[in-house]
Amino acid sequence: MSKVFEDYFSELQADMVSICLEYVDNMAEKIYIYCSCEETIISSDFFYCIGGKVRERHKLNDGNDMNKSNKYIYDTSPKRQDMVLDILIEDIKKIMTLCKEYNREMPTEIKLVYDVQKNSLKAQYKYDLVYYNDSVKTADDIAMEWFESIKLENNK
Template sequence: MKVYEDYFSELQTDMVAICLEYVDNKADEIFIYCSYEPKMYVFDFFYKINGNVVHKHQLNEVANKLNSQDNQVYDVSRERQKAALRIGNQNLKLIHEKCEEFNKDMPTEMKLYYNVTQNSLKGKYRYDLVYSNDEELLPDDIFDLWFEEIKNGEYFKGDA
């Protein structure tokens, strides 16, 4: 019989799988941002590839910069980005449903860090409102701040 943690873990694993598929399994690290505050779900992600921290739409800029032998070209079309974000959001909604079903608190924020080579997933979770009580702050701002932290070498400090 499945317990809450099984569902939670499976859904997070699926989020990682979506992000891995998006980058054709060619990333060193994946950073996934999830947020849920009353009636609003946010899912987004970025990567570290060959020492470069990049947004999902910038993958080809890194590939071109590296002048790699395999001439990797990533499909970063708007349709593909929307599809990945839609699936991630669906997973986030399913996590919320499982939280309700098992009478657990839904995290307001999840920052997931996946190290591809080590096949290890770490998560940092918050349960307080992050941006709903702030007139200026939006989920995109939080995501962008995290992206800049990682880009500036501030390593992910997960709770897991």
Template sequence: MTKIFEDYLSELQTDMVAICLEYVEDKAEDFYIYCSYEPKMYFFDVFYKINGHVVLKNDLNSAVNENITNSIVYDTSEDRQEAVLDIGLKNLKEIHNKCKGFGREMPTEIKLHYDVKKNKLNAKYRYELIYTNDDELLPDDIFDYWFEEVKKSDI
């Protein structure tokens, strides 16, 4: 059976989820993946919800409850963080290649929310330029806004 565009998109997003889940050794409640592509600029990042705390990938250990014996200690080394980002960017670029190959428009923004307990992935896509036409806005600003939005809504 011939693969269709949606099959490739699903596989690539699944790979993004897998690498982000591996980074936390399957020990998170939720995580949020942000992908962005605007002409000649790709961006990928992730943040997590652990023990009820919404934290950036480099702050995972701040979410560990110190009162629990044998607390989880996450390896948040730069090498591991870079590996996650590199794989995510590779997948995002491959999504772009598949969009071109299938004559599809490439989303300018992909927001993925993965609920670990329910094994459920929600995706939201945007297609209009977000930061290209803004002199001060960068993709990491959009990521930070989303992080703060999720953090506030989770209180």
């Protein structure tokens, strides 16, 4: 049986999850991945739920209370973050190529939530412009709004 569009699309999303999981050495409860592709702008971001707290990728060690006697230190160096972001951007470009090859509409926004414990991936897609025509907001603003909403939701 040959692969179809959905198989390739799923593989690329799985690659995104994999690199984000590697970034935290498989030590997270949930991974949140934001992908954006509007007109000439491609952007991505990622953050986590660790120890019941939603944390930005560069603040994983802030208030780290996983095991006070043997505190785990995440490598959140800018170089490591950039490596993950580069891979996410490459995967978005591959999704763009895939959509063209199969004559499918390219999502303008993809939000992935991977539950590590349940090994389940949920995805939301948008096909309308989210920020491109906005005179103030950028892709980073939209990603940060999502982060803040997840953080609020988690703290209820």
